[in-house]
Amino acid sequence: MKYTNDAKQIISLVGGNDNINTLIHCMTRLRFTLKDESKAKTSEIEKLDVTIKVMKAQGQYQIVIGNKVTDVYDSIIDLLPRLAAEDQGSKEETNKTETAEEKPQGFIATFKHGYDEFIGVLTASMMPIIGVLAGSGITKGILAGLVSANLLSDKSGIYLLINTMADTIFYFLPVILGFTAAKKLGSDPIALAVIGAFLIHPNIIGIAANKVPEVSLWGDFAVKIMNYSGSVFPIIVAAWLGKYVEKYLKKAIPEMIQGIFVPIIEIIILSFALLLVVAPIITVLSKGLANGISGLLAFNGIIGGAIYGAFYPILVVFGLHWPLIPIVINDLAVNGQSVICALTSITAVGIAGAVLAVAVKTKKKKFEALGYSAGVSALCGISEPSLYGILLKYKKVFYMTMIGNALGGAVAGGMHLVIYGFTGSLIGFPSFINPKAGIDSNFTAYVVSHLVAFVAVFVLTYLFGYSDKMVSSDQEV
Incomplete structure (x- = not known):
């Protein structure tokens, strides 16, 4: 089996077959009862690639594995069949005890627990497609670079086909997430994939593009339609609701x-x-945030740039960044430049600094590979692999990113950075060249602000944001 070697190592490191009384598992942990816990080599167990953390509670020696716990458990049972003959009641009692132990008390604790659960579902739903997201982002970056260097026309057939291939994962994200989130939450994956497809059906996209994007249901009651392509939050909510709806039905x-x-x-x-419910809430929040951001940037560029740089990734997570796009398009069409898009570019480069710092520092091959691929993708302007693959899983990395991006945003605001095109990040540097004056102070502001964000986030993450010891359940968001 895939985890046979890991199973052999775990058995050996907990003291061998003779030291194991019982073994059960819950959703994320192997739960051993050992004859002598002092024989278990905790530090060595925590160094295993398959291990997240070791905990001791309720008279059990618990090894936190995560989503692979069932596979690892099965591999151990294959090696030690006697452990499979345990009383089922002990499993149920353990799960009941765990639930009671972990049940949050009070409003703040309940809210934090709910938020942590949401982020856990979000990252777990995204993880199966992180590689494709990163590869697609890199592909789009390469295409943008070739177009900027006049080596490829954005009107050519090869550009059209490859760019469409790279865009597909983002466009159909609600469909894919509907499937993966439903599997994670226990609802019907096919039904949720169909709901995701409904959200991006051409009829829905067409209505969303109308001057008055709404549909009359009865009488004067109309529902507003928004463009859900590339959205994340709505379909996750649907997958969560789905398990309750299915149970009732x-x-x-x-x-x-x-x-x-x-x-x-x-x-x-x-x-x-x-x-009727989720979309209007997102619309109201998004429009309020968009107006607030525009007003803040107009009032004070340094403060506005810092706040925007720090909190923009959070807007992306909850899908609240979409109303900023019409503002950017309008700014580019009317004024020929955009402040908001320039600041967004900085956040992508800062995020790249975070995941590249993780890649450089980690000794875990899976994080190294993910960090480098996600980092390159972010430098190409696609930050989702970094956000969902690393930043949301490790809160300190996220916090360091917020601090570094705030510094970069403040510098950009102070130097009055603008962008003259829609493509930013490292690959979009030509968009910061003044089409009338050429390379001027604005390009200098681009270099300085992006460098500040990248270096600040990289250094902060490397020194304070990440270590392999943090790869444990209590260090994840």
């Missing part, structure tokens, strides 16, 4: 017709829930 609908009616009714209910 399976109780209400006779078993013989559940296969036909449960999925379609679930699709209808959740789709309307997104359109």
Whole structure:
């Protein structure tokens, strides 16, 4: 089996077969009861690639594995079949105890627990596609570089086809996330994928592009439609609601017709829930944030730049950054330049600094590979692999990124940085060259602000934001 070697090492390091009384597992942990816990070599167990952390609680020696826990458990059972003959009641009792132990108390604790659960689902849903996201981002960056160097026309057939291939993962993100999030949360993956497809159906996209993007349902009651292509938050909410809707429907609908009616009714209910509840909330929050950001930047460039640089990644996570795009497009069309887009460029470069620092510092090959690929993608302007692959999983890395990006944003605001095109980050440097005056103080501001963000985030992350010892459950967001 895939984890046979890991299983052998774990058995040996907990003191061998003779030292193990029982073994059960929950959602993320192997739970041993050992005859003598002093024989377990905790520090060596924590160095294993498959191990996140070791904990001791409730008379158990617990090894935190994460999503692979079932596979590792099965590999151990293959080696030690006697452990499979445990009383099922002990498993249930352990899970009940764990639930009671981890149940949050109070509003703040409950809110934090809910937020942590949401981020956990979000990152787990994104992880299967991080590699494709990173590769697509790098591809788009290479294409942009070739176009900037006049080596390839953005009107050519080869550009059109390859750029479309690279765009596909982003465009169909709601479909893919619907499937992966549903698997994570226990709802119907196919039904959620269909809901994701509904959100980006040409009819929906077409309505969203109208001057009045709304559909009348009955009388004067109309629902506003937004462009969901590339969105993350709505479909995650749908996947979370899905498990409750399915549970209710399976109780209400006779078993013989559940296969036909449960999925379609679930699709209808959740789709309307997104359109009538989730979308309006996102729209109101997004527009408020967009107006607030524009006003803050106009009031004080340094403070506005710092705040925008620090918090923009959070807007991306919750899908609240989309209303900024019309502002950017309008600025470029009317004024020929944009401040908001320039600051967004800085955040991508800062994020690249964070994940590249992780790649340089880590001794874990999977993080090294992810860090380098996600870093290159961010330098090409695509930061999602970095956000969902590393930053959201490790809160200190995220905090260091916020600090470094705030510094870069403040410098950009103080130097009045603008962008003259839509493509930023490292690969989009030509967009910062003044089309009338050529290389001037604005390009200097581009170099300085982006360098400040990159270096600050890299150094802060390397020194304070990440170490391989942090790869544990209590260090993850």
